Amino acid sequence: MASLDPEIAKAQEERKKLEQQLASLNSVVYDTDLYGGADRDAYVSSIPVNEDEDAMDQMDSEVARKLASYTAPKSLLKEVPRTGEEDDGEMGFKKPQRIIDREDDYRRRRLNRVISPDRHDAFAAGDKTPDVSVRSYADVMREEALKREKEETLRAIAKKKKEEEEAGKGAEKEKEVVAAAPKRRNRWDQSQDDGGAAAKKAKAGSDWDLPDSTPGIGRWDATPTPGRVGDATPSIGRRNRWDETPTPGRIADSDATPGTVTPGATPAGMTWDATPKLAGMATPTPKRQRSRWDETPASMTSATPLSGASTPAAALTPGVTPLGAVDLSTPTPGAINLRGAMTPEQYNLMRWERDIEERNRPLTDEELDAMFPQDGYKILEPPASYVPIRTPARKLLATPTPMGTPGYKIPEENRGQQFDVPKEGPAGLPFMKPEDYQYFGSLLNEDEEEGLSPEEQKERKIMKLLLKVKNGTPPQRKTALRQLTDKAREFGAGPLFNRILPLLMQPTLEDQERHLLVKVIDRVLYKLDELVRPYVHKILVVIEPLLIDEDYYARVEGREIISNLSKAAGLATMIAAMRPDIDNIDEYVRNTTARAFSVVASALGIPALLPFLKAVCQSKKSWQARHTGIKIVQQIAILIGCAVLPHLRSLVEIIEHGLNDENQKVRTITALSLAALAEASAPYGIESFDSVLKPLWKGIRSHRGKVLAAFLKAIGFIIPLMDALYASYYTKEVMVILIREFQSPDEEMKKIVLKVVKQCVSTEGVEAEYIRTDILPEFFRNFWVRRMALDRRNYKQLVETTVEIANKVGVADIVGRVVEDLKDESEPYRRMVMETIEKVVANLGASDIDSRLEELLIDGILYAFQEQTSDDANVMLNGFGAVVNALGQRVKPFLPQICGTIKWRLNNKSAKVRQQAADLISRIAVVMKQCHEEQLMGHLGVVLYEYLGEEYPEVLGSILGALKAIVNVIGMTKMTPPIKDLLPRLTPILKNRHEKVQENCIDLVGRIADRGAEFVPAREWMRICFELLDMLKAHKKGIRRATVNTFGYIAKAIGPQDVLATLLNNLKVQERQNRVCTTVAIAIVAETCSPFTVLPALMNEYRVPELNVQNGVLKSLSFLFEYIGEMGKDYIYAVTPLLEDALMDRDLVHRQTAASAVKHMALGVAGLGCEDALVHLLNYVWPNIFETSPHVINAVMEAIEGMRVALGAAVVLNYCLQGLFHPARKVREVYWKIYNSLYIGSQDALVASYPMLEDDQTNVYSRPELMMFI
Secondary structure, eight states: OOTTTHHHHHHHHHHHHHHHHHHOTTTTOHHHHOOOOOOOGGOOOOOOOSSTTTTTOTTHHHHHHHHSSSSHHHHHHOOOOOOOOHHHHHSSSSSOOOOHHHOOOHHHHHGGSOOOBBBBOOHHHHOOOOOTBBHHHHHHHHHHHHHHHHHHHHHHHHHHHHHHHHHHHTTHHHHHHHHSSSOOOOOSSOOOOOOOHHHHHHHHHHHGOOOOOOTTTTTTTTOOOOEEEOOOSOSSSOOOTTTSOOOOOOOOTOOTTSSSSSSTTTOOOOOOOGGGGGGGGGOTTTTTOOGGGGGGGGGGSSSSSOOOOTTTTTTOOOSSSSSTTTTTTTTOOOGGTTOOOOOOHHHHHHHHHHHHHHHOOOHHHHHHHHSSOOSSSOOOOTTTTOOOOGGGOOOOOOOOOOOOOOOOOOOOOOOOTTTSSSOOOOTTTTOOOOOGHHHHHHGGGGGGGOOOHHHHHHHHHHHHHHHHHSSSOHHHHHHHHHHHTTHHHHHHHHHHHHHHHHHTTTTTTTTHHHHHHHHHHHHHHHGGGGGGGHHHHHHHHHHHGGGOOOOOOHHHHHHHHHHHHHHHHHHHHHHHHHHHHHOOHHHHHHHHHHHHHHHHHHHHHHHHHHHHHHHHHTTTSSSHHHHHHHHHHHHHHHHGGGGGGGGGGHHHHHHHGGGGSSSSSHHHHHHHHHHHHHHTTTTTGGGHHHHHHHHHHHHHHHHHHHHHHHHHHHHHHHHSSOOHHHHHHHHHHHHHHHHHHHTTTOHHHHHHHHHHHHHHEEEOOEEEEEEEEIHHHHHHHHHSSSGGTHHHHHHHHHHHHHHHHHHHHHHHHHHHHHGGGGSSSSSHEEEEEEEHHHHHHHOOTTTTTHHHHHHHHHHHHHHHHHHOOOOHHHHHHHHHHHHHHHGGGGGGGGGGHHHHHHHHHHTTTHHHHHHHHHHHHHHHHHHHHHTHHHHHHHHHHHHHGGGGGGGGGHHHHHHHHHHHHOOOOOOOOTTTSSSHHHHHHHTTTGOOOOOHHHHHHHHHHHHHHHGGGGGHHHHHHHHHHHHHHHTTOOHHHHHHHHHHHHHHHHHHHOOOHHHHHHHHTTTTTOOOOHHHHHHHHHHHHHHOOGGGTTTHHHHHHHTTTTTHHHHHHHHHHHHHHHHHHHHHGHHHHHHHHHHHHHHHOOHHHHHHHHHHHHHHHHHHSSTTSSSSHHHHHHEEEEEEEEGHHHHHHHHHHHHHHHHHHHHHHHHHHHHHTTTTTSSSSHHHHHHHHHHHHHHHHHHHGGGGOOOOOOOOOOOOOOOHHHHOOO
């Protein structure tokens, strides 16, 4: 009842508010559920003049807008069913599953790329003329050149436009006058439209925006740039190649006749728009004008409609190739939604909206005729001025199908169908996600299957298998993968890749799905081999983005596939496929291509690629090609590391001219590539860099900014390769520049300067005195500032560099400079100081530190330790521990103060502070012992004992750790509180399920059982035994191992009988992990208390007719013989009958475990005269050699290997010879397998078993020892 009260109160409050609103007459209240909130900003402030000017909504708040358009209460609408993924992710524990969610804008540019059509395979065609329909290398290069030309032209236009605008500001008035005078229109004149609209437009854009009807204009002029004004009468002059691809954003006047140009036409020479960019990444400009093409859906056949987008081609240019289509077969993933990825929620919302749209559509004349009687009614003609409303909701094409059929037809399915319930997949197919319908939707129509052509059936089969791989259960996935692999050549490369690659471009793809599809490509590549050549570029477009993924394993997978692809397709095909991308206008494409080329080089060998690289790096046509070529060299160095050494000189020669290139970016990448090469070849290869030293040295004097940073980086990596003398000289030269750049505000420059300083300082030949006088003052003034502690990478680099300097100049210099900063008010800065001190002191010890510095240091670390508030306590703890341990006995005077601080902080109300205090005790316990402060430690022990009631498990774990440290150091006898009081207090804590508590508690109990068992009564140990059984279920291996060892200690203390009884009972439980740990514990008890105390009870337990118990006993025997080694010779005859029985058992696991026991026994007693028992057991093991279960056969083979060691190879060979030439292949295979392992293991011992062959007339087979010797 109590829980309802607040709800009732809340409801009453809400009712009061509503009553007040209704009561106040001066406020008009709408039903916000129906009409949406009263947000003034959302109202339209002016009425549009004509409907074309009414700019469409930009789908900004897609879901919110959809929700607001329903007439149902919002409280219900907010309960839209969500997929389960979100709920887990919200807690922040799981990283987002979908790849696109964790990608930044740069990585998302992969969706802009288009899966290119197949390429011509020159090798397969031989001398035949290539088919016109297939794109050859020349076509691709031509397209790329055109793209580049277009890009440059547009850039020139933009530049011209800018200049025009600047020039036009002054002459605006004159122009207006000129425009008013009636004269022949000049190409630079303004449009002579009447009305205010034209004047407005004229102000907004420059002359470049305006159309031209002059027939004689040049080929570039009519490029319709976005935002161009359409003439009232479109030009009927010479049709221009650009006219036929209307660009989005053209304003068409309402009375224009759109008949001149057919939007879907396929112009003859139109190559630029042949592969338009994906729409998924288009950033729609706000208030974009609606194009007149939006209103002619009938001719929109060539553009891919966007599911759910109300304007079909809102951001698309109708062109020749549908967006991203592979041979017009698959629509682009990016076209799912204007704004990029569409979530399943949005998908469902759109489906519901479509349903409502469908039910509310206007009735047709036929339907009205059917509903009303024929007489008594007359059909009114609409008035002539009537124009139907074209709101986005009523637009045609509002309901495209997932596969994208343009044109709107009234659907003929039954009206009762529920749209939000997905069709169940046909038998055996896994569940389809909403976003999968686009690719696999056709699988739901089972009726058509019979009438399909063989090609279509093949496609359908591939789709089924891919769906199973993508969404199926592991067994389904496995069989589908196998089928795809085995039938790859039968399916053919085309159909396979045309299905797989679009799936990989899907925006809603998840990590796991991508991994599986990439796996499919990998397997299929191996099978298809040279058949992949026409599809190389397609595959690369999809796989290259993996090379820059943030997930390490994705990058490895990407490299693996490109490597296999290059081996399958060959170098020539790879170069032909990737050459056009080397100077692509998009930097993203160039970057990924360079990385892919480096993988090709590592797969096919650098020498094969060198001539090509040389040509690319010296390209005269475009700096982009040179830039990418040099980047390839950099990526090769990063990828293959020291394997560049054989080719180092040639790689340096290829790129050295880039240091003097006229383009700044090329100079930068050249320096970075040299840095990568020097880093990869360290500490060798200085002679290869001779030719670049001079340009580098000149460069650091003449450059600034990013280029200088790159040059410095290169020098920083080259200096460590030099001899001491040269290194010293060059370091002093470069230091001048470095010290100047210490003051640079650029973060990137700071990182590089720090790295270079670190490398220069660590080089031999650089004297400490020079560093002390020339570098340190500036270094500390510029870098040891608070801002450096805020950026993680800077922080790390600064600490590393400072530690490196300390290695040269000693502890006192560095610590002396930063020790004061331990009391700085900025905590990140204090943490950085502490980390540096910790590393320096740990490396070099504290012998240089004088007494004054020692006081400052202890004072500083105490202050820093007490003042910390952040979560990351480890830095302070490690620092404190390192300093105290380094100072050793010199800390004695400060210990009372330190312990006082610890005791005070153990009482703090914050759990974190208590935990840190307890952790600190465990760090400094050893030093307290060195300083003979047993009394102080005893006192701390009592304090910690009192805090064992701690409620926070993390803190309790730390307290137990501190107690363990004290017990270890002080010994059992001097411990306060005494062990007999401490242990009973620990028994209930063993029940705690927290890993840290379990681990520390079991360690402490184990230590006491090992060293001080006599202080505790046997009954208490038995109680602990029962608690320990539960700990065998722990997830962490360390806890289970500690538990098992503790059983051994307890058994040693109170005798094995009681402990063994407890353990043998535990063999009856169901959980395997528990039983396995119990068997290990039994073996350890046997080892610590001698086997004769355990074996009788253990063998007696085997008589229990229960599988688990018998297996447990056998496993115990296996571990027992493994642990006791040669003590086993006394017990082998006792257990032989038991093992005989087990090796004859019908149960596989019995035989497997018994075989493993035999192996350990044989290895333990080798050479101790137990051969008779072992031969007897071998007779029982041998019949199992034909087992098929992998575990059993492994155990049996290992047992035979053990016998080989114990009995000698000759005995096993005798068993083996009988089957080597058996008529049945399966029998022969097994025997040869045994023979091979015999031969590998004991080749020399088999010499004695070679047959004695009699000499014949031609050959002498006998080999006397003398002959062997000679």
